[in-house]
Amino acid sequence: MARQQRTQVGIIGAGPAGLLLARLLKLNGIESVILEDRSRAYVEARIRAGVLEHGTVKLLEEAGVAERLHREGLVHEGVELGLDGGRFRIDLAGLTDKTITVYGQSEVVQDLIAARLAGDGPIVWEASDVALHDFEMDRPRLTYRAGGVDHELACDFIAGCDGFRGASRSSLPASRLRIYEQDYPFGWLGILADVPPCSEELIYASHPRGFALASMRSHTRSRYYIQCDRHEKLEDWPDDRLWDELKRRLGPDVAPRVTTGPALEKSITGLHSFVCLPMRHGRLFLAGDAAHIVPPTGAKGLNLAASDVHYLSRALVSHYARNDSTLLGAYSEQASARVWKAERFSWWLTLLMHKVHPDGSFAEQMQRAEIDYLLSSPAGQTVFAENYVGLPF
Known part of the structure; x- marks a missing residue:
């Protein structure tokens, strides 16, 4: 005989979406239980994204879990594009009056778990054979x-x-779902190392040999990526080869400032765009990666999970506080409208900055024209900045 429990909202997954949703519901007097199939140690150690949009930071402030974020996070007012060996800065703050914050997803998760376990409600770790009914x-x-x-x-x-x-x-029948997806013919080879960043701001570099990204997690920990074939093997990329290729793609102005060191973590990730609609099925609501995946180029994955939670938490609060289910009915439409805009930006930035087309082809010339337009147009830079810091919820 199964042990019986009762709560208001059953949440599957103790990632950023599930934890943030539970926190916002608790602050509004709504009880929940979180089921997670992994251990706490595994969840807190997962290495994921590290760029938070302006709106995500505000939502974490609303949830009361932003104290350490503001103490340790790195606020960036701009981002750099590396092109033809040179660099061009997009002034995010000047164009939008907003910033982004570099703060690892693992840190966000740790902060939310600490708040949850301080009295918000239970997390069932290593919950296996989870099944949805009725x-x-x-x-x-x-x-x-x-x-x-x-x-x-x-x-x-x-x-x-x-x-x-x-x-x-x-758990949903395929006939109930509309799936939109695209695989990209390349991946990201990433390295995490305890070395100081080569730049105060992120650098997105387009190079004839492929894309590169210089990022960071703190003043002493760096995260770098280079474009590679999605089918390459990690054993073909010893640390020295990876560092040399990274320096080549970042260009001669940046390479001397790249500090090398042993990898704490190294991985190859394929790039994928995916949207599943609708995001509501009766009393089941999908949020975060359960409903959509974006290429990491635009740093939208965690931020899209936060925007889903924004819409879903307010819908549930409206239902319980005012007996008004209007927002629950509108959840899929509202959340997916913002999802598509983020998908568009991530798709556009991915195709803009990666080595995609054959040398000398018409498509390659169109890609270069798009880059030239971005660098010469204040309007184009504003569009980039608005999307990068995050469109309003």
């Missing part, structure tokens, strides 16, 4: 196994925040 009806349920015991969680609503391969979206 979410098209008035009494949805979640079943799972933890500590060798079967459990059943009755709830009013289910929030599927369990990522691209989680149980939430996979």
Whole structure:
């Protein structure tokens, strides 16, 4: 016999979306239970994105978990584009009066877990065999196994925040879903190292040999990426080869400032665009990577999860506080409208900065013309800046 539980919102996934949603609901008197199939140590150690939009920072402030972010995060007022060996700066603050903050996703998750465990409600770690039931009806349920015991969680609503391969979206019949996706013919080879950054701001570099990105996690930890074939093997990229290729692509002005060191983490990630609609199915609501994936070029993944949570948390608060379900009905349309804009920017920036087309082709000339326009047009730079710091929720 399964152990019976009851809550208002059952949340699947203790990533940024699930944790932030639970926090905002608790601040409005709404109870939840979070089910996570991994251990706490694994979740807190996952290396992910590190660029927070202006609106994401404001949402974390609203959630009361931004104290360490403001103490340790790096506020950037601009971003640099590396082209033909030179660099061009986009003045984010000057063009939009907004900034971005470099603060690792793992740090955001740790802050949210600490707040949750300080009295907000339970997280069930290593919850296996999670299954969704009756979410098209008035009494949805979640079943799972933890500590060798079967459990059943009755709830009013289910929030599927369990990522691209989680149980939430996979529990839906394919006939109910509209899938839009694109694979890119290249990947990112990334290295994380305890070395000081080569620049005070991020550098996105376009080079004849392929794209490169100089990023950071702190004043003493750097994150670098280079474009590679998505089918390459890590063993073909010893640290010395990777550092040499990175310096070549960042150009002669930047290369002398690149401090090398042993890799703390090294990975190859394929680039993928993916949107699944609708984001609501009865009393099941998809949020974050369960509903959409963006190429990392525009740093939108975590930020899109935050915008989903913005819409969903307000919809649930309206339902419970005012018995008004209008926003719940509008959730998929509202959230996906912003998703598509972020997907467009990530797609555009990916194709703008990567080696995509054959040398001397018409398409390559169009790519160069697009870059030339961006560098010469204040209007084009404003469009870039508005999208990079984050469109309004």
